[in-house]
Amino acid sequence: MHDVTHRPGTIVEERGEGWFRPARPVPFQQRGGAFASLLAMRRNLISVFSEADYACGNSATRLFGRQIVILNDPDSIKHVMVTNNDNFERKSPQMRRALEHLVGDGLFISDGETWQRRRPLVADIVHRNRLPHFARSMEAAASDMVSRWEMKPAESVFDVLGEMAELTAEIIAQTVFGQRLGSAAARSVVEGFTRYQRLIDSVNIGYFFGADEGWPVFRGLRLRRSIRQIHKVIDDIVARHVANSGDDNSMVELLVRRQARSPELGLDLGALCSEAATMFMAGHETTAATLTWAWYLLSNAPGVGRGLQGERGGVVGSRRPAVADVANLNWCRAVVEETLRLYPPVPLLPRQAANADRVAGIDIEPAALVVVAPWLLHRATDLWDRPADFLPERFLGTQRPPPYTYIPFAAGPRVCPGMSFGLTEAILCLATLAQRFKVRVAEGHRVEPHCRLSLRPRGGLPVHLERRG
């Protein structure tokens, strides 16, 4: 697969007549020693892998005292995420510590009794049956973005990651919280989270040196400021609800009513804020990253862009795409699914084993770090044809990838509850914006996939627009 002769860790991007192999780090021949791995992980979590890691299979290693197990075959993935999920439902201390200041004990990082009590409540809020109720807000927010882009001076260069994050933050605010966010508040959350990702240590060294729960994250002044910036926006939303100004179907209303019916749920104001923050962050960052990566890929694959346009013309003609059209936008869906294969916004799913277990001949120790990595699985040389190439065609037609080979939304009881919401939103926004604009990556810009908490292009994605006639 990696027939290029670059230094490991270097980002390569290749293209030829009719094919595009987008940016990715060159793998190491062999994984480095403990210190080298730790340093590489702190720089970019997806740049530590060796060539062998990109094959379907499993491996166990040790970083200082801690056992690390990477599972990259469908049967083992099914075992830890479904069959024996109870033993692996706990997120790694790195992830819990890195997110706890932002989302408290929210669903994304909770486990045990708290997770069990709250999962059905949160999952109901974004259940696919509620999509028709969300449709108008999604369509309106995508249309507003078209109007904003129409105002941009020709050839102006802007960061499309920031704009996609503002768009998806607005969509979450309107659909789930029943309130308009407005561009100033949306920008404040987006900037706050960008800074948070930069400042937070994505590797909890204490965990590797024997602290099973990791060390608390040191919150310096700048980190505290980012947290405050994000919480201010979310707390205002919750406060407005508590003062009765949200709509009847909003998340907070639904939770408040549930709590009134079943006081044993213990949904106090703190829990409400944690779940609101979780929904807000999990629900906007991932879709924004997906859309940004899709623009990058489309900008480099004009043939795919033409396929997209042809289909959209046939399905919606010159009117604006609507949520009801999403089921018929097969090309657009294939582009989004292929984008999620190449650039899964949550590229690593790290778990902490509760008890000892044996998986595919590996003895897993209690408190081991068990990593399922969509980043590796989706690029496994023996599971995918031309794994590094951008080929949306592979998702056209009725054939689906075999079970547990494609998991951008995870799998099992902890599967993303916002999967239908996120897919619909991404397809609709892509179709709506691509109807009016071609998005071009700024000349000479080198794209680098970079993972700390989520997978983003490092430094954003500078682009300019071409209007379609």
Ligand code: HEM
């Ligand atoms: C393209 C968009 C999205 C992708 C790729 C995505 C991906 C994921 C993944 C991989 C997980 C599991 C993480 C893990 O197990 O470590 C997850 C969990 C979660 N996602 Fe999404 N997500 C997306 C959109 C959304 C949306 C739109 C919402 C809400 C509106 C949402 C809410 C959540 C929540 C609350 C969890 C935690 C679930 C639990 O632990 O029980 N996500 N997401």
